[in-house]
Amino acid sequence: MFRKSIRFTQLLMFTIPFSFFCKSLPSVVPVKDHTLESIVSDGIIRTFRYYIPKNRPNTRLPIVFILHGGGGSGEGMIYLSRMSEKAEEYGFIAVYPDGFANRWNDGRNIPHSLTDKRNTKDVLFFRDMVQFLDKQIPIDYSRIHSVGISNGGFMTQRLLCEAQDLFRSGYSVAAVTSKGIQEICPNPPTKSIGFIMGTADDVIPIHGGTVSIPKDMTPNANRIPAGEVLSFADSLHYWSKSYTCKTESKGKKRHLNQFWKRDIEYTKYSDCTHDEVVEGYLIPGGGHIWPNGFYYQNEKQYGYLSKDLDAREIVIQFFRKAESKEKLVNNAPFGN
DSSP, X not given: OOXXXXXXXXXXXXXXXXXXXXXXXXXXXXXXXXXXXXXXXXXXXXXXXXXXXXXXXXXXXXXXXEEOOTTOOHHHHHHHHOHHHHHHHHTOEEEEXXXXXXXXXXXXXXXXXXXXXXXXXXXXXXXXXHHHHHHHSOEEEEEEEEEEETHHHHHHHHHHXXXXXXXXXXXXXXXXOBHHHHHHOSSOOSOEEEEXXXXXXXXXXXXXXXXXXXXXXXXXXXXXXXXXXXXXXXXXXXXXXXXXXXXXEEEEXXXXXXXXXXXXXXXXEEETTTOOEEEEEEETTOOSSOTTOEEEEETTEEEESOSSOOHHHHHHHHXXXXXXXXXXXXXXXXXX
């Protein structure tokens, strides 16, 4: 699939240590099979890629937006997440949008961000994409979801807050809840949302505080502050505080494979009235990555970022469960 060199730093703005390489490329949907599109939103030309499954059901299709991190791109997220495989498997439209100047205006008001300075109307951009896609193929407006990593994870939360009429659920990977979101959305909507974080994330502090991005790729590089965030635990509390009956459960999930043998902390809050769920996976020693994401630098260097969790499978099953509560046709979310 991949014959074009791509640096992972283009995806997230910072280096991610990597030491595992596979012997063969995984089964993936080629980037060339995705449609590159551009639309004008709020007077700005915006771009995105999307994939419509070839073996799609004869029904209105759900949409899953997959958002890149700061400094990344939609194309990069196709490489990293391989979510289009799941689109083909489950029958949904996978959309990979590009942030303005490679960033999302997620509400943190970062001084050095051109996107934040311009205060781009990114929520409007997502509404415009949905309207555009609906003209290409009928979509199910009750089954629209978003998942993002880092900056994209923060943006996913803003979408749930400011476009709660449009988005059914969301998932944030390598991101907690920012204080900017708290100010924008003091009373979060009753929505299902999930989090995946690593205890060793050196960009997003799991105990709350200042997000810090490496200034360059040198060891012990100076850091650039990028907004204030809540802790991992407080983020779960924030999103579940509107629940009419908050039921908390905690446990550890053992994940065994050739690389890691560790317990992953799992927390879930359930709402008794609407059956919404807030869940969180906390990976001991996990870094600022998309777990089981695919790293590709060139033809001779490729492999998986970690084997802790398969983030895409967790995310898709979470969205499916969120949809099943709506009692969809044949009780079969994502056409499967």
